[in-house]
Amino acid sequence: MPDLPLETSNIIFELRNVTHQFGSLAAVRDVTLQIRAGERVALVGPSGAGKSTLISLLNGTLSPSQGEVWVLGQHLARLSPRGLRHVQRQIGTIYQQFHLVNNLRVIHNVNAGHLGRWTFLKGVISLAWPLDVDTAAKALAQVGIPEKIYERTDRLSGGQQQRVAIARVLVQQPQAILADEPVSSLDPERSREIMSLLRDLSQTTGKTLVVSLHDIDLARSHCDRIVGLREGQVVFDRPADEVNETFIRALYKITA
Amino acid sequence: MQKTLSGRTSASPVAVPRPSLFNRKTGWVLLFIAGVIWALLQAGLLQHDFVNPGGWERVRRFLAAGLNPDLSPDFLRLTLDVTITTLAFAVCGTFFSLIFGFVAGIFASEVWWQSILPGRVGGRSLYRAPWLAVRSVLAFLRAIHEIIWGLFFISIIGLDPLSAVLAIAIPFGAVTGKVFSEILDEMPRQPYLVLRNSGVPPTLALTYTLVPQAFLDALSYAFYRFECSIRAAAVLGIIGAGGLGHEIFLSLQSLRYEQIWTLFLALFALNGLTDLWSGLLRRRLGAKLSCSGADCVDIDSPMSGTATLQLYRYDRVVRASLIIAALLIPFSFWYIQPNFGKLFSERTLLHLGEVARWAFPPDFSQLPLSEWLELSAVTVAMSLLAIAGAGLLALVLSFPSAHNFLLPGGLLVPSTAGLFHRTLGWAVLLIARSILLVARSIPPPVWALLFIFVLFPGILPGAAALGMYTLGILGRLMAEVVENLDDRPLTALKALGARGGDIFTYGILPLSSPRFLAYGLYRWEEAIRATVVVGLVGAGGLGHLLTEQLSSFDYQGVFTTLIVFVTLIFLVDQISAAVRRTFREN
Amino acid sequence: MFKKLILMSLLLGSLLLAACGDAAPAAEGAAAEPASTEPLVISAIPDQDPEVLQRQFGQLASYLSEQLGVPVEYKPVTDYAASVTAFRVGDLDMVWFGGLTGVQARLQVPEAQALVQRDIDENFHSVFIATKASGIEPFEDIDGLAQLKGHTFTFGSDSSTSGRLMPQYFLSQAGVTLDDFKGEPGFSGSHDATIALVESGSYEAGALNESVWDNRVAAGEVDLDQVQILWRTPPYHDYHWVARPDLAERYGDDFPDKITQAFLSLDPNNPDQKEILDLFGAEKFIATSNDNYAQIEAVGREIGKIN
Numbered sequence A: 001m002p003d004l005p006l007e008t009s010n011i012i013f014e015l016r017n018v019t020h021q022f023g024s025l026a027a028v029r030d031v032t033l034q035i036r037a038g039e040r041v042a043l044v045g046p047s048g049a050g051k052s053t054l055i056s057l058l059n060g061t062l063s064p065s066q067g068e069v070w071v072l073g074q075h076l077a078r079l080s081p082r083g084l085r086h087v088q089r090q091i092g093t094i095y096q097q098f099h100l101v102n103n104l105r106v107i108h109n110v111n112a113g114h115l116g117r118w119t120f121l122k123g124v125i126s127l128a129w130p131l132d133v134d135t136a137a138k139a140l141a142q143v144g145i146p147e148k149i150y151e152r153t154d155r156l157s158g159g160q161q162q163r164v165a166i167a168r169v170l171v172q173q174p175q176a177i178l179a180d181e182p183v184s185s186l187d188p189e190r191s192r193e194i195m196s197l198l199r200d201l202s203q204t205t206g207k208t209l210v211v212s213l214h215d216i217d218l219a220r221s222h223c224d225r226i227v228g229l230r231e232g233q234v235v236f237d238r239p240a241d242e243v244n245e246t247f248i249r250a251l252y253k254i255t256a
Numbered sequence B: 001m002q003k004t005l006s007g008r009t010s011a012s013p014v015a016v017p018r019p020s021l022f023n024r025k026t027g028w029v030l031l032f033i034a035g036v037i038w039a040l041l042q043a044g045l046l047q048h049d050f051v052n053p054g055g056w057e058r059v060r061r062f063l064a065a066g067l068n069p070d071l072s073p074d075f076l077r078l079t080l081d082v083t084i085t086t087l088a089f090a091v092c093g094t095f096f097s098l099i100f101g102f103v104a105g106i107f108a109s110e111v112w113w114q115s116i117l118p119g120r121v122g123g124r125s126l127y128r129a130p131w132l133a134v135r136s137v138l139a140f141l142r143a144i145h146e147i148i149w150g151l152f153f154i155s156i157i158g159l160d161p162l163s164a165v166l167a168i169a170i171p172f173g174a175v176t177g178k179v180f181s182e183i184l185d186e187m188p189r190q191p192y193l194v195l196r197n198s199g200v201p202p203t204l205a206l207t208y209t210l211v212p213q214a215f216l217d218a219l220s221y222a223f224y225r226f227e228c229s230i231r232a233a234a235v236l237g238i239i240g241a242g243g244l245g246h247e248i249f250l251s252l253q254s255l256r257y258e259q260i261w262t263l264f265l266a267l268f269a270l271n272g273l274t275d276l277w278s279g280l281l282r283r284r285l286g287a288k289l290s291c292s293g294a295d296c297v298d299i300d301s302p303m304s305g306t307a308t309l310q311l312y313r314y315d316r317v318v319r320a321s322l323i324i325a326a327l328l329i330p331f332s333f334w335y336i337q338p339n340f341g342k343l344f345s346e347r348t349l350l351h352l353g354e355v356a357r358w359a360f361p362p363d364f365s366q367l368p369l370s371e372w373l374e375l376s377a378v379t380v381a382m383s384l385l386a387i388a389g390a391g392l393l394a395l396v397l398s399f400p401s402a403h404n405f406l407l408p409g410g411l412l413v414p415s416t417a418g419l420f421h422r423t424l425g426w427a428v429l430l431i432a433r434s435i436l437l438v439a440r441s442i443p444p445p446v447w448a449l450l451f452i453f454v455l456f457p458g459i460l461p462g463a464a465a466l467g468m469y470t471l472g473i474l475g476r477l478m479a480e481v482v483e484n485l486d487d488r489p490l491t492a493l494k495a496l497g498a499r500g501g502d503i504f505t506y507g508i509l510p511l512s513s514p515r516f517l518a519y520g521l522y523r524w525e526e527a528i529r530a531t532v533v534v535g536l537v538g539a540g541g542l543g544h545l546l547t548e549q550l551s552s553f554d555y556q557g558v559f560t561t562l563i564v565f566v567t568l569i570f571l572v573d574q575i576s577a578a579v580r581r582t583f584r585e586n
Numbered sequence C: 001m002f003k004k005l006i007l008m009s010l011l012l013g014s015l016l017l018a019a020c021g022d023a024a025p026a027a028e029g030a031a032a033e034p035a036s037t038e039p040l041v042i043s044a045i046p047d048q049d050p051e052v053l054q055r056q057f058g059q060l061a062s063y064l065s066e067q068l069g070v071p072v073e074y075k076p077v078t079d080y081a082a083s084v085t086a087f088r089v090g091d092l093d094m095v096w097f098g099g100l101t102g103v104q105a106r107l108q109v110p111e112a113q114a115l116v117q118r119d120i121d122e123n124f125h126s127v128f129i130a131t132k133a134s135g136i137e138p139f140e141d142i143d144g145l146a147q148l149k150g151h152t153f154t155f156g157s158d159s160s161t162s163g164r165l166m167p168q169y170f171l172s173q174a175g176v177t178l179d180d181f182k183g184e185p186g187f188s189g190s191h192d193a194t195i196a197l198v199e200s201g202s203y204e205a206g207a208l209n210e211s212v213w214d215n216r217v218a219a220g221e222v223d224l225d226q227v228q229i230l231w232r233t234p235p236y237h238d239y240h241w242v243a244r245p246d247l248a249e250r251y252g253d254d255f256p257d258k259i260t261q262a263f264l265s266l267d268p269n270n271p272d273q274k275e276i277l278d279l280f281g282a283e284k285f286i287a288t289s290n291d292n293y294a295q296i297e298a299v300g301r302e303i304g305k306i307n
């Protein structure tokens, strides 16, 4: 499986004056943003700020109402469905509610990471007789739940399900990982574990990480850049260690 | 030793043994395949041809008549009249089945029994025995087909429209009762317990807490029942209830195809509009189909019980529906004029006594055991073939019939698809839906009389007739499942670059399969019930025995056969419960 | 908004009412008659041409009403068992039954009387038919029925005298039991369906009412290249009017006789009455009695249709 011909510049994601409307509501407003390879970016901001919308724009689930989204040097709007899939294979996404297929076994949810590369037939066969078990087992061992491989996914706890989602991303071997509030359904201890897992993953393999978070401390401790969003607009965009209480208070303040 | 990314060391990677391919699930699948093969052998596979080429000429003539339906004013007036009659029977039948069902629902709910009999005896809860008894009574009532109920009521009440109304109300009321009790049992109990703890008697407490909570689900289910009642009313026409079924049978017996088509069109319109209305309403109620039809099994998603009535009081569709229903009910009673006085008249009691005397006691020695087994086997084989065929076809048709599948923005189509895709999507959707509508609108005995021309007599034409009818209903229920799928896991798959086919096999199919299975099993039981009405076509089985006994006025025989029949349905019920358990738990 | 909806629903409701105004329910028609006398309710077993049946009974009802001086109402019933049962419970006063159903009805309503029948009914026949492809040849003697062994076969409705009872009786006389056929015998539901099913080859042979067969052949509706008649059965008694015993009580002792007279006096020279006779396919009606059906009853018991 040849990787995409990467542009020489190492910009992975780029938004150019992107606006996204839901009906009359602009969830994302005229956002311009660049994210480079290997960066770990936290998206923070109050509820409804547009974090999830932004992440959906980055992985091609949503297409912008205005502006351009460039991923891995490709302008998404210009791509054929096939071309879009090709880019999407290079981006792994993790969600707050996991979005796994609950009544499949763990192995199949993990193997779904292969789907961009596998033939359809291989995918179908694997459902009956799991293929590439080694890769899946390794990924599950990496996230710490190797023994759950043949368990039904809905039998797992929330933290374990999030690990399955991460294992799926591991199997997918993307260049960038998007995570939309990956830890908000988990307890503080589990949250830190999962965030560390993501950080280490990014550190050891040089993968780009974009993660939306509600917990500023986690953002500061696990990322190196923080983007503050409010009402669909970027309020600040700075290195993690420069983001202090003033920024945060301004970001979350209640306006009349 | 392997180092995990989170910095911990995991124990040496335990190689989890791959689970065997042969587990309970695959066991059931193999059993099912074996069952279908057995059924095909019963139907005479390898022994004779199935398809009668000589019948195609008839089929051609029949279809050609479809281009030229009888549109003479007289016949149109008749058609309108009988269409309204069928509608009116369905409305009245539904009305009583809901009243009966809601009352029965309370008394068949576990929560009600638990609170009136909280004690335990010898480690067993006291309430279980009476609770199970009530449920068995309901199961018995619904195991008997509407037609049989109809004949029963004619023989005690007479030809009054009331007979047909009761024939719908009793079995459907029993199903409604079962479903309603399960809805009640699934509802959050706290408000109820609060009232109970402050000394309110159980029935009252239920009426004030769980019943209103369950109202929306129940309302949604009520409209599904109404759809079923329309179909039942059409079938009941055969035994003198009048209406579309009656006229179709008359025309079919004298092979007047042009007239049949006019009546068919009316039937399609009636069914189509009802289904459309009920579908729209239920979508509005947002009751995510937590129960409809499939006996409340396998409720994966939490019930919408938290949604309040207030929310819906202002919805236009809901409001209009309630108003139309409120007008339709008195109109329907006026139109068919059932005579309720007959229900408790002396004459009715007299005839009830007569029938009871003739029927008791059941006499199983009429036929040798081997014969009973043989007839049951034929019945099961027929229903198995019907459900296998219907399930397969419904699987194929349900996806293109769902609004969220092939249309732009659907599960498999980008929202940017052009005019061509949009048109194609709609065309496929309309064709698939029409096939399903036609399949479920035509009553099974009519299907049987059509199939017997192209299939050689035996189990197969009976199975095909039941299969068509089942296909129509199953396909529609399954399309609704697809429309209510949680699309977030699917979006996630799409976002990682999976193709349409992969999303289907790794997302859509596994997500919808538990409900598909539940609906399939539910329709299997229904198919067994309905073998009664296709017994004519040389298909044999208990259904034909019953027809024969009915026309010989052998009440004792009828009663005996019904007992065997109900036992069979109980067995099937047990099997499907076991299947559902296996698939839910593994 | 709410008001608009109510308005619309009312409109819809009244539209519906208007639409069915002239198709008033049957019960209303009855109510319009003089209230003093209960109507005489008549019905018929839907055996042949149910379409025609509907018309013929409308006309007959008005003729009888005129002759008897009581309101007469026709109630259509499609199912054999349902009409016998309705007769038993007293919802139908007088029914045009087939041989078998008439006997079944009389056994359930002691004292019920067979009153009149058509001229052809005392001398009724069934015919056995088969596809030419089946290789079954026409025959003269009842023993020829043995040829049917090993072929597929369909009756008409399972309560039909001419389409089921008597054919099965003659078959058993020739030593053919239901197990001798290939597969189970079918029950087509009607005489016309029997012809159609044999013609199309779904069944190789079948049996039906002679007069339906003759009518369809005369009308050129049967493809005689495909299907042929094998044998006409010996005669037996078939269709007849059966009346409940309580009619005399309700309308006077001479009422049954008045009914008989009304039928017997149908005059082929009167155009209206001729039409009734034509619709029944009769030259005239003749009196009959319960005794004429002893054979049918015996056969019914033998075959298990009467317990």
Ligand SMILES: Nc1ncnc2c1ncn2[C@@H]1O[C@H](COP(=O)(O)OP(=O)(O)OP(=O)(O)O)[C@@H](O)[C@H]1O
Residues within 6 Å of the ligand: A022, A023, A025, A026, A027, A045, A046, A047, A048, A049, A050, A051, A052, A053, A054
């Ligand atoms: N599918 C949709 N249709 C309509 N409006 C939407 C949709 N998705 C999001 N919105 C709206 O867009 C705005 C941004 O939503 P988004 O989910 O991106 O916020 P968020 O920052 O992720 O919030 P949270 O922290 O609560 O997850 C919100 O006002 C939301 O109501």
Ligand SMILES: [Mg+2]
Residues within 6 Å of the ligand: A051, A052, A053, A180, A181
């Ligand atoms: Mg969000």
